[in-house]
Amino acid sequence: MTTGLATRPGGAPRTAQRRRTVSARRGALHRKEARGAWTLLAPYLVLLMIAGIIPIIYAIVVSLQKTPTNLEPNLTGFSGGQAFVTAFTDYRFLGTFANVFSVLIIWLPLMLVGIVGLALLVHASPGRFGNTMRFIYYIPGSLAGVANLMLWVYLLNPSQSPIGGLWHALGFETIKAVVATPGTLPPILTAMLFFQGVGTWILIVNGGLNGIPDEIFEAASIDGANAWYLAWHVKLPLIRPWIGYAALMNLAYGFQLFLEPYLLDQVAGGALPDQYTPTQLGFWFAFSNSNFPAAAAMSLVVLVITLGIGLFIVFRSGLFGEEEK
Template sequence: MTSVSAPTRAPRPAARRGRVDRRGWLFVAPFLVVFALVFLAPVAYAVWLSLFREQVFFGGTAFVGPANYVAVLRDAKFWESFLRMSLFLVVQVPVMLALALAAALAIDSARLHAAGFFRIVIFLPYAVPGVVAALMWGFLYGDDFGLAADLNGLLGREVVRPLSGDWVLASIGNVVTWEFVGYNMLILYSALKVVPADLYEAAAIDGAGAWRTIRSVKLPALRGALVVATIFSIIGSFQLFNEPNILRSLAPNAISTSYTPNMYAYNLSFGGQQYNYSATVAIVMGVITAVIAYVVQLRGTRKGA
């Protein structure tokens, strides 16, 4: 009886050791070069500037190490502007995201007629540049002209004063909300469009109504998008500059040069020629913003939170 031997496999070629294929770097090299020039280099230069201080009497600059950072942490104007933007964030961001969420849910529902039209209308303010939006709302807020002045003239006294010291922060919040509701709505609406249809079918089989579907299906699916929108809004709040800086010409007594951290750094640099201290303010504010955004990201992505 003859036995049939199993076919032998051809030996695999020995792997070439000690040789790394670096061709992939050629594809990412353009991005790395641009990233280094427009991000890493400015940040490194700002850090370098923050370690020096200009000498008034002797001329030139002197290395002071962390002295500028200590001065910023003791700067009352910096903390006043930071707390003002923190209050702005705590009030304006939830209102804006709630409006964006309501708009996204309404457009995603099958009960809203002309949903495409409303989507474009709500998103359209985001296409308006921030400078133009601030100028437009400034004409509406003006005490001597615009809608506010007309209402006060109709009522016979100054009732509506959007640019007064008590209302100017809320007025700026209204401008920012008008600008960015559509942007956040689009983020949330895009997340709703990728929810599997099986979840809606299962909810319908279980007898869930519209509100139950929103609470049990849509809102859990929007969690990641809400975290992203919240982080973007936090960064945008601490970077607030255009709106208060433009409205300052209409309300110089209510909006100071240090009204926001960005305005404070800008006026220190271009108004007071304090480039080193301005760079320090920017670095400190950037670190604080990054830490807060990171904490929000960890809290939002934690399961069961």
């Protein structure tokens, strides 16, 4: 007895051949994409080696060397980690990290709330108004480095500042009193860092919002979502990697805080501690105490702490997670 499902002669071999052909094409496409990815990645890997991996290896090597002294200027060799002991037992070591955390604990949450809130407002205001506000927010970010410091020197000087009445009301008559009074420096550094960087990060996060397909917003609106629900339950979860990226980069910048307290100390006549942050303490080890191994040890300590907190942010925010299909 025969059935109506008779197999065409040679059908199975042809099917297997087609599968092998498709598999070969997919493999070739995968290899082509991999070559393209490595080609695009190569310049970054070179930069990472020059500016990242090699300096880290060099810092590790230097931190394990003996420190030359006045009595033994040519002292060399393996120290057994004595540089780390020198850094950890320095009386300013814990204080420098406490100072940085006193700034980060105010600045980082304020920065993230400001970035996300203002980026959502700009995205919800398309057209000329949104473009104008985006430009206005970016203006403080263009005043980086010394230009930003000069602006703040003007604002912090009670005799010249447009908010001089506030400083006089608080009992401050000179810029030295404003900067050097205990408890005022963390808020001042927070304000400087916030206004310097918030505009740039608003543009970055707003770019992430612009990358969300309009169909998602249209579907949410059809389902009855208002502006608040759309921002909180639709936009915010979709830009979580962008928020994680902003937190990661600002955290790294905060731990490298050096220029702002250093220059404020200059305008305040040396009233601030010379080693206010870990990077300043490492600078002191290297160029005031000529202890380069201890300076390298300080840099590695900052690196380990920053990497630890950074990895936590990466995994919690899904920054490098795969996109859902």
